[in-house]
Amino acid sequence: MDPLHRDIIQPMTDILGAKLTGVTYRPLQLECSADEIVDSGLYIGGEILLSFEGSHVTYFSWAERAGFESHFTLRVAHESFFTDGALVAFDASSTPLWKDIVGTRLEDADCFGWDDSPHVIRLSFSGRLRLIGSAYQTRFGDGDDLFFCDAADSVADLEGAGLLWRSNHGEQDASCNHYQPFCFDNYQ
Numbered sequence: 001m002d003p004l005h006r007d008i009i010q011p012m013t014d015i016l017g018a019k020l021t022g023v024t025y026r027p028l029q030l031e032c033s034a035d036e037i038v039d040s041g042l043y044i045g046g047e048i049l050l051s052f053e054g055s056h057v058t059y060f061s062w063a064e065r066a067g068f069e070s071h072f073t074l075r076v077a078h079e080s081f082f083t084d085g086a087l088v089a090f091d092a093s094s095t096p097l098w099k100d101i102v103g104t105r106l107e108d109a110d111c112f113g114w115d116d117s118p119h120v121i122r123l124s125f126s127g128r129l130r131l132i133g134s135a136y137q138t139r140f141g142d143g144d145d146l147f148f149c150d151a152a153d154s155v156a157d158l159e160g161a162g163l164l165w166r167s168n169h170g171e172q173d174a175s176c177n178h179y180q181p182f183c184f185d186n187y188q
Helices: 003-015
Strands: 020-026 042-044 047-052 056-064 072-077 106-114 117-125 128-136 145-150 162-166
Touching (some): 003 056, 003 072, 003 117, 020 042, 047 145, 072 106, 072 117
Antiparallel strands (some): 020 047, 072 128, 128 145
C-alpha cells in the first residue's frame, strides 16, 4: 500500500460521515497548559485526537515519513503515535475552535501538501472548515509541530500547496485534480 493511502486516505475514509463527539489535545509533557488550549491557532509537538460516534478515534500528528519527499509530514491513524506517558491530555471539545463543531458530521476532507508530501488536512463539518497539519510552529509544511486552526484564519498558509486527495463525499469540483496547486478562488 502506498504511503498516502496508508497514512491519509484510509484512516480519513473510515471517519467520513461520522459525527464528531470530542476533541482532545495531546501535547508533549510541559508543552502547554490547560489555559493555553483555548488559543485558536495552537501548535504542539504531540497529536490531536478526534473522537467520532461509534467509538471511532482518529489521531493526527507529524511524523518522519520514509516514502515522501519532505522530511516531516502529516500522518493520520486510529492509534496514538506516541508511547504511554509522553503526552498529557486536555479536553478541547469546548474551546472556541471546536465547540460549534462537536456534534456535527465530518462531511468532507481534503489533503494538501508540497513536494507530493501530505502536510494539511482540511476538514469540513457542516461547512465549517478546520485545518490540521504538520508545521514549523504556525507555518504549515515540513516541520515537527502540529498546527490546527480555523481555515478562515489561515488561507495564506496553503499558498502553493497541491491538492493530493479529496474525499469526494460532497460535490466534486471538476477542475480539482490530483496534485493541482491550491487555488484561492475555489477556497470556500
